Each structure stands twice: as structure tokens, then as C-alpha cells.
Amino acid sequence: MRLRVEKLVASVSGKLVLRGVDLELGPREINLLMGPNGAGKTTLLRVVAGVGSYVIHGGRVLLDGEDVSGLPPHERARKGIGIAHQLPPRVSVKARYFLERLRKIHGFEGDVESYARALGIDHLLDRDLFHGFSGGEAKKFEVLTLVVQKPRVALLDEPDSGVDIEGVRAIARIVEELRSHGSSILIVTHGGAIARFLPRIDVVHVMVRGRIVCSGDPSILERVVSEGYSALAKVSSSA
Amino acid sequence: MLKELAWRALTKASPYGPDIDLGKVAASVIGESRTVASHISSAPREALSSAKELGLDLESSPATYLQVDRGDVYTAVSRRLAELGVMVMSIEEAAAKLPWVEKYLWRAILVDSDKYTAFTELFGRHGYFIYVPRGTRVREPISACLYIHRPGTAQLVHNIVVVEEGAELNLVTACWAMPTRALHIGVSEFYVGKGARLTFTMVHRWREGVDVRPRAAAIVEDGGEFVNYYVHLGSARSLQMFPTAILRGSNARAYLTSIVSARSSSTLDIGGRVIIEGVDSRGEVASRALVADSSRVWLRGELVAKNVGRGHIDCKALKLSSESLAEAIPSIRSLVKEAMLTHEAAIGTISRDEVEYLMSKGFSENEATSIIVRGFLEIGIENMPSRLRNYIDRTLDQVARAATL
């Protein structure tokens, strides 16, 4: 397994958010993570990436079998865990300068600007990061950082929320390119808008109240969209 | 007349910055007469190599001025620039050789502005005279360095830079000190002719016991442009400066930018003033200060509109310690109806969210801090020659690295 999350239990501000999460992501797979608002999807991604002020009560995160649970976020990123944040903070640094530094630490030799053009965000490069970016622009920029990082595991937190159709298509194309170059991809999505543009989805996981309640083939996506999460939650808890 | 005014101003304190007792300093400079003037190739190796550390290769510069302590001056002007009529020499030499130089002395700055200008008139030695004739555009940077080598030196210089109508000069100056105890006063008067352009980049690296009092003013004629780009790298015990750009002509421009890093127990009082006299002239005062340890920093900005024009002040401080003090004091004053003057000021610190975001992308905490600091220091200036831009970029990289060590 590329990424294995084992029995992860975590809380934030005294509130238990992850209640024993198990999840596996295979090499060159694209998995979706779905679940109602507040289920803990963002928390899971952030805990895997090592960011945030979460208290970890138990469990492990393994990257290609190596336990990275104790590592600070930058070391996890250097080892190949990349995260596209749902809500990146404003950072007072020019986007171009940031990307230049990012390219250096990750040894990226491609043409960052052409990817920025493909995502329709090349006009943002001379601005400070996320200062006055629209929601969609921030998502696209986060995807651009993954291109430069070429991570072993790419975690994308709602890359298709608030993004126009053309944008979702461009993001999907880049996600597929990352996958074809060897990244494993975990995407948090609500309506599954991005799924329509991806040639293949391997597994869909559903998280409810801090647990993965079911993992299976892409037909789950259809069921979630038509029936909602409650049906799935019942099925899995009675199983 | 000048001397008399100076004598009378010898006890006149500056309104800003800690006061310095010049009485003790005077004793050290009276009666001293040593002077050397020669080609840059005979300059002390150690002065040339420390200039290199500040990014300036004086021997390969198309024109250069180096002054060591008070009396030793080394210069060079490439044949090409000499043929164009570009001059670089000591102000003492210029005043002796060229009678017309006198009309530029104390015209942009009053000799009795304060005790520091007065003291320089009475006890100063040298300073550079740089002249670019009408219509001559010199894009490649010319360098001037003022270096203090001997402990206790009072380096008091009077610089004059004249950029005639339609000419251009990109002047890069570096000032630094080896000893831990010294005084530097630099009086600089800039004359920017019609449609002329002067970028004046000044990099300072001092030591803990050095007091620094630059006194600078520019007079800018119609359509002229004056860019003052100041970077303070090292600690000084105290630094106070408040350069003034007088936009005498119409459609003139001035950008006064200061980027300072304050560490240990430094007191820095910096900023700039733009006086809009000509119609449709524009000025900007921008300051960035990194405020660390127990340093204290005042960022001043002043715009005075005596005619229709525009101006903006932008002062920002990034506090890196809680013992330090930062204060921003922007001031705007309009004497006419149609001027548009604005200001913004901010004092903040590095937010945890920013650092964490960068860490999630693979930067260590130190790298993240230095990226944020570097981003904070960036002030875009248009139309800088690329070699100068690169030089400034490298210098700011140094500031950012040093601030996060």
C-alpha cells in the first residue's frame, strides 16, 4: 500500500473528530473520500499531512510502509505527502517567488507557468498568495503546488468546490497526469463533480462521524448522490 | 557665510533620533590632514574584498569611488564614460577644479538644518561628486563606497550627484564599518534635471557601536525621476535619516524606499519626505522594517502637496520579538484642493498559519520564516536595470537569511 491509515483517533479543541479511521490507498490509484459536512474529512487529510493543532490519541500513518506519524509536516512533504488545502490561508509572499522556492526543494524541472496557464491562474503569479484569490482560484493554485511537488500521495480537499466546469476539467486532467506519473490520489469531494472528468476511479470511501463506514467501487458514488449518506451509514453499521 | 551658519547650528539637535554629543568627536578630527587620492587598483585589498561581500566588484565597475575613513580616496572612470563626460571624483577635488560645482553645495539641504549638517560643513572630508552630462544615459550601475576602517573614525562626507537634463544614472552605494565604534554622517545632495532619471541604491552594513546620520535631499525638475532605495543590513547603535525629495518640476516622480533590519539594541529612525511643488508630480514613500531582539524602529513618512499631485505612504513593520518596539508615523499635508494623498501603515508579526502552510509544502520552519520575511521585504520598483534588480534581490536574500538565523 502507498498510504495506510490505521485506527487513527484524533481530537481538536477537546472534540473527538476521528474515531478510529482505517483507510488504504494503493499505488497509482485515485480514491474518493465522501461524507457529510463535519464528518472529519478535512481533519483526516490534515492529520495525514501533519498540520493543524490536533491531538492524536492513537493510530498510525504509513507511507509505503514507513511510519510517518511522528514527523513534522515539512518532512512528510519531503517524503512525498502533498496536500491541496480546502482553505489555504493568506500568505504575504508573491506566488511566483513561492513557486520558485517550491520548485527548488522538490527538484521540479517542468514549466510551472504553462501549468498555471492550463489552470487559468497565470495572472495570479505576481500577486501575494491567496490575497484576494477567489475560492476557485485558490483551489487551482493548490493543485498547481501538487504539480511542482510530484508527491507520492496527493491529498486534495474539495478541489472541485467553487470551481467552474472548465476549471474542474483542467484540475481533473492534471490529477490524471499526476497519477500516470506515479502519484496515488485521494480526493475529498461532495457532488463528485471531478469524477466525471477522471477516466478511472478505483475506490470510493465514505466517512460519517469520524469513521470510514464503507469503501468500495465507484457505484457508491452514484448511491451517495441519489440516496444520501444515511442509507450507507446504516448498511455498514448493521454489517 | 556658510561656515558662520554652521558654527551657529552646531548645537541644534535633530527633531528625530537619539542625540549625539559631537563635542568629543570634534576633538578627534581637528588638525588631522592625512589624505591620499589614487586609482582604485591601489585601494586596500581588504576594502575591496569587503565591498565584494556587499555585492560590489569595484574594480570591474565602469566608474567607482571608494573612500576609506576620512582622507583616503580611490576612484576610476572607464574610458568610455570619461569620453561621454561622466565624472566621478572627490568633492574636494571637484570644488577645486570646477568653479561651477559650488552652486550645488548646500542648495538642496540647508547647512544649518541640524548639528550634523553643520558639523559636516565644518569638519567634513571628501565625499563623492558624480556628474552625468545632458542626454547621457548610463544604464550600467556606477558604484560609490564609504568605508570606515579605523576605530573611532568620524567619517563626515558631503556628496553631490548631478544628473543633467535627459540623462540617467544608476548609482549603487555601499557604506560599512569594520570597527565597533564610529560615526558616519553623509550629506547627499541630488540634482535631477528635466526628464532625467536617478536611481540611488544605498546598502549599509554597520556594527553595534556605530552611529549613522545620513542627510539627503533631491531636487527633481520637470519630468525627472528620483528613486532612493535604501537597504540596512547590519546593526548600528543608532541610525536616523529622513531623506527629502523636492519635486520642483511638473510631472516629476520620487520613490523613497527604505528596507531595514533592526537587531540587538539598535535604534532606527527612518523614512522619507516628498514635497510636491510642480504640477502633476507624484511621490511615494515606502518602508519595511524587520524588528527583532530589543531594537526600536520608527518609520516616518511625510507628504506635502503644494500643488496638484499625488502621493502615497506605505510603512510596514514585521515584529520578530516581543521586547522590540515599532512605531509607524505617516503624515500627509495638502496646501491645495486637488492633491490626492493617501497612506497605509501596518505592524504585524508572522502568523502561525502562514508558517504551517509553507511547512505543509515541504519547507522547514526556518525556511518558511525566511520566505515570509523575504516576501515582506519585497517592494517592486519598475524600470530598474536588471543588474541592479539582481543586486537588490541578492541583498534582500541576505537580509531575510540573517533575520531568521
Ligand SMILES: Nc1ncnc2c1ncn2[C@@H]1O[C@H](COP(=O)(O)OP(=O)(O)O)[C@@H](O)[C@H]1O
Ligand atoms: N479547529 C477546530 N476547532 C474546533 N472544531 C473543529 C476544528 N476543526 C474541525 N473541527 C470540527 O471537527 C469536525 C470535523 O471537521 P472537518 O474535518 O473540517 O469536517 P469535513 O471536512 O468532513 O466537513 C467538525 O465538527 C468541525 O466543526
Ligand SMILES: [Mg+2]
Ligand atoms: Mg472539509
